[in-house]
Amino acid sequence: MSIINSFQNIFKIAELKSRVLFTLGLLAVYRIGAHIPTPGINGEELSKFLMERGGALMGFFDMFTGGALSRVTIFALGIMPYISASIILQLLTVVIPALGRLAKEGERGRKKITQYTRYGTVIISAIQSFGIAAGIEGMGQGAFVQSPGWSFRLTTMITLTSGTAFIMWLGEQITERGIGNGISLIIFAGIVARLPSAVIDTVRLLRIGEMSLLILIPLMVMMIAVVGIIVFVERGQRKIPVQYAKRVVGRKVYGGQSTHLPLKVNTAGVIPAIFASSVIIFPATIAGFIDIPWVKVIADQLSPSSILYTLIYVSMIFFFCYFYTAIIFNPVDMADNLKKYGGFIPGIRPGHKTSEYIYRVLARITFGGAVYLSVICILPDILSGYFNVPFYFGGTSLLIVVGVGLDTISQIESHLVTRSYEGFLKKGKVRGRRG
Numbered sequence: 001m002s003i004i005n006s007f008q009n010i011f012k013i014a015e016l017k018s019r020v021l022f023t024l025g026l027l028a029v030y031r032i033g034a035h036i037p038t039p040g041i042n043g044e045e046l047s048k049f050l051m052e053r054g055g056a057l058m059g060f061f062d063m064f065t066g067g068a069l070s071r072v073t074i075f076a077l078g079i080m081p082y083i084s085a086s087i088i089l090q091l092l093t094v095v096i097p098a099l100g101r102l103a104k105e106g107e108r109g110r111k112k113i114t115q116y117t118r119y120g121t122v123i124i125s126a127i128q129s130f131g132i133a134a135g136i137e138g139m140g141q142g143a144f145v146q147s148p149g150w151s152f153r154l155t156t157m158i159t160l161t162s163g164t165a166f167i168m169w170l171g172e173q174i175t176e177r178g179i180g181n182g183i184s185l186i187i188f189a190g191i192v193a194r195l196p197s198a199v200i201d202t203v204r205l206l207r208i209g210e211m212s213l214l215i216l217i218p219l220m221v222m223m224i225a226v227v228g229i230i231v232f233v234e235r236g237q238r239k240i241p242v243q244y245a246k247r248v249v250g251r252k253v254y255g256g257q258s259t260h261l262p263l264k265v266n267t268a269g270v271i272p273a274i275f276a277s278s279v280i281i282f283p284a285t286i287a288g289f290i291d292i293p294w295v296k297v298i299a300d301q302l303s304p305s306s307i308l309y310t311l312i313y314v315s316m317i318f319f320f321c322y323f324y325t326a327i328i329f330n331p332v333d334m335a336d337n338l339k340k341y342g343g344f345i346p347g348i349r350p351g352h353k354t355s356e357y358i359y360r361v362l363a364r365i366t367f368g369g370a371v372y373l374s375v376i377c378i379l380p381d382i383l384s385g386y387f388n389v390p391f392y393f394g395g396t397s398l399l400i401v402v403g404v405g406l407d408t409i410s411q412i413e414s415h416l417v418t419r420s421y422e423g424f425l426k427k428g429k430v431r432g433r434r435g
Helices: 003-010 014-033 043-065 080-095 097-103 107-142 150-177 182-192 195-208 213-234 271-288 293-301 307-328 331-340 352-385 395-418
Strands: 237-244 246-249 252-255 258-264
Touching: 003 014, 003 395, 014 150, 014 182, 014 395, 080 097, 080 107, 080 150, 080 307, 097 107, 107 150, 150 182, 182 395, 195 213, 213 352, 213 395, 237 352, 258 352, 271 307, 271 352, 271 395, 307 352, 331 352, 352 395
Parallel strands: none
Antiparallel strands: 237 258, 246 252
16 A cells, blocks of 8 residues: 555544644744744844854754754744753652652653643743843844843843743643644754755755765665664664463463563663763853864864764763663663562563663663664764765754654554554554454
8 A cells, every 4th residue: 555545544534634734733833933033133143153153062952943043033942941851850750759759640740740841941941041142142242132231131031931931832732632742743843844955955065066966876875774774773672571470360360471571772762862962062162152272172172073072972872871771761660560460571580680680681772772873873973074975864863853753653553543544554454353
């Protein structure tokens, strides 16, 4: 069955059709808002200045906002404050016992954690937006601000904070009433919005002779291969067999079935790449605004495509892979839950031995996931820095685009399966049992 028929089936289900159209509508609202300028700022001149002096960090964070940060629009902060607040809350649930207990209380606890995340998002946005306003006011001797002063700072802070809160609301509405994860789709939309400019830049390079078809064709083949590798690894799992003991209750026998415990190869997702990039590029970006010779040397050494940057970047990816995996996956709790419900891993004693075995397996597959993330993330820097070849949508952006695409297709597929449509399945229509 062709992919066209698969997408046609989406619009045969009224609920799924409304969810898809609702999602596309809110994403369109987000993209429109990303072009509304912040009051009191000369956006065009400021954008040129930031892209010239901001360097790698500006390009990295501008990727997540779809260009809104470099233009300093009302959505300049994007959804990053919400992501930062979510990560901080996840870390605090490990450190603070009360939050840890709250996270385990089911739906009530989840709503409370979400509420705290919203408060944290507003606080982080207010701090960042005030810093942006003060920084813009001091750049270019005030040439980018029409009316400097506290009125400008407060107006900018309120505008950018409100923009982030509105994006957060859009993401929550998409998650609840649309299709897919709203926050991820907003980041996805920001990255994909840069595709036309990337295509135009490639055509321009071909026309002026700086790039030939002999380079472009292998580059496109490589991009397709990288996408295939990402799909393969993101879907990759290490399945640990689990056996449940039989229980006799009255005249009935319960349990005795065999199942498996799935451990993802890349448990941490794209978080290690984002953290590592932010930590390394931040000093280089700050140094780009300081006119001191030795500071410039440090900035050059910490800029992408340098050997020192690549080594530190890979080391940080490995560190955050293990760190974040340890936070979101607890082998001790997993072993206790298996023991509580009568499950065990064949050949491994329940309890402490089981947790040790799970931890050992998780450490090994996390190493493979860290290697995979490192290769994908440094590939654009290697191609652009050492071979002078542009590699658009590589690294972190490609990981996000493919990962979000896979998750969204999975949700669409589940709706199609529920309604007994073929959808994206290859085995045909799912039929119910006849009584």
